[in-house]
Amino acid sequence: MRKVLLALTASAAMLVATGAMAQDKTKACFIYVGPIGDFGWSYQHHQGALEMQEKLGGEDKVEIAYLESVPEGADAERAIERFARSGCDIVFTTSFGYMDATNKVAGKFADVKFEHATGFKREHPNVATYNSKFHEGRYVQGVIAASLSKKGVAGYIASFPIPEVVMGINAFVLGAQSVNPDFKVKVVWANTWFDPGKEADAAKVLIDQGVDIVTQHTDSTAPMQVAAERGIKAFGQASDMIKFGPETQLTSIIDDWGPYYIERVKAVMDGTWEQHDVWHGMAEGHVVMAPYTNMPDEVKKAAEDTEAKIKSGAFDPFTGPIMKQDGSEWLKEGEVAEEGVLLGMNFYVKGVDDKLPQ
């Protein structure tokens, strides 16, 4: 019996080996939480995927497949498993809600590499996690907002009260306060990543409350368009939204996933892929600022200087002294926040005109 088993295993191994040799294309697969046409989060991931395919030799070398608008429930596991079974060598799952499903499927398919964006669980050696320091860009936005705002109040359309979003609000406020210590930020929670109607409503509410600059941590272009209609300035999100507000957009934080996808798929091709957890920002080119537009030269200069300081590593947006919202001290003079604290951030800094939903 044992011999038969052995023979079977051996022949199966042979089959797998010849299969691998016959395969000259690498298949990279992507799961998106929104539509690829959202001009935000999912759009940028897909742009990164396309750039990766082009840079690594085009369709002859890399095959890409994707599923868009995959809900973050029981469907995610099926979608990921389908990819694992359909010959994908590496699967990128690009939303936090896919965390459990990614790890579960990874446990069943040891030969497939899995990369989960924005999560923290790596239960198997074939799961890596990756994220970007978007808050670095938010700090620069804060500097611009405070330099331009006449009223000293900006509006912030937030998605969900998770650490990444809270971190972004805080970085924006800190950037603004570096110019105007009394600067305030009003927050509206849209409770969605992508819903043009809700996002537009949120922008209208904020503008009606008297803010004269709007920024967003949701993915549609609706807030930009509302700001353009009302004649105020706004920041884009995830992609360069300049064509939705040619006279409105000040800059935009561009999520550039291309370099990361190139690096990781290449590692799979070379057989050097290893598990890791990365959190890269401006320095690595994962967070890019869209051209500074619709602002005076001195503001543009201030923004560029801030960007350069962060990029070179000379300055971290979360450098003390920083007070929490309740006035207690969080960071002492010159103290830099630990990454662990930032990644679990659930409190506001001073100057946020909102109560954090708990």
Place this chain on the structure above:
Amino acid sequence: MRIELVRRSQQSVLFSALSPFIAFGLMVVAGAVIFLVLGKNPVTGLHAYFVQPLTEIWSLHELAIKAAPLILIAVGLSVCFLSNNWNIGAEGQFTIGAITGAALPLYFPDMHNVAVLPLMLVFGAAGGALYAAIPALLKARFNTNEILTSLMLVYVAQLILDWLVRGPWRDPAAMSFPQAPAFHSWAVIPELLPASGRANWGIVFALVAAFAVWFMLARTLKGFEVKVVGQSPRAGAFGGFSTARTIVFAFLVSGALAGLAGITEVSGAIGRLQPQISPGYGFAAIIVAFLGRLNPLGIVAAGLVLALSYLGGEAAQIEIGVTDKTVRAFQGMLLFFVLACDTLIHYRIRLVRPVPAASAEPLSTEAAHGHR
């Protein structure tokens, strides 16, 4: 030339039974046309859509997972719809069922024994039923519009879930991310055949519920009462049936099954409470209920077909590279063709030649009233 619908005096029994199949056939033809227009091979496309998901064992498991909540909810809805109660809030009852069922392992995390799971299921069903009782009582007592109340309670339920997983029930180990702790192994619905896939007992619950409700509707006095009150409350009253009691009964059954589907989904397929637990099962189940012609056994078939359209949609996205919008269009077409076939069973089309405006006016209002 104008088109009018005129009620048929007799409906064809044969075509009533055939109509879902005709609708499905029309959808396949229309689907082939869409694939052609998109420049894809319609045979490959339709194969990926309707055949491929059925050719692999793991995929059949996934079909069962996807169909189970749809069938459970739709079976309950059939009781509501037959009794002329328009429960549009099954999504909310599903959510509340998930919450009340999950409360047990979250509040008693050390309770590790065989009683946990059955109790969770009971709590889930009870939670869904109680939540459905709100629009039921409002309708029975104050004659409020149950379509509005049940629909609005969906958003309330989703916000309650959202608040719970961000606040009181948040997993302390989740780095401030919104999710409840994972269920321990006693609180997870077992898989049916773990060797070949992850389908759990949910599909069995769905089949049992479908059979039980079919029996109730077809063979018991209660079922007769539901249908009579639904068709004519006045006739029901002469027969001694209380409209108010029927409203409450229908909503309780429907809510309980939706709640059971909710706890089954989070315990079996997801493994924890999180902000998003349903891709709109409560609403999709309305389609399933009508696709199944409000017959619980028909609903089993309809649930499987709709689940197949989700799975096939994914397969088609990967195999031939169409977008998920195509998937939605397919589902929309299916419902459209079913309703169209249905309409043509009850009504026939009459072409009216233009006549002087004065005499045409009363005719058209009459026809409009004739349409229910």
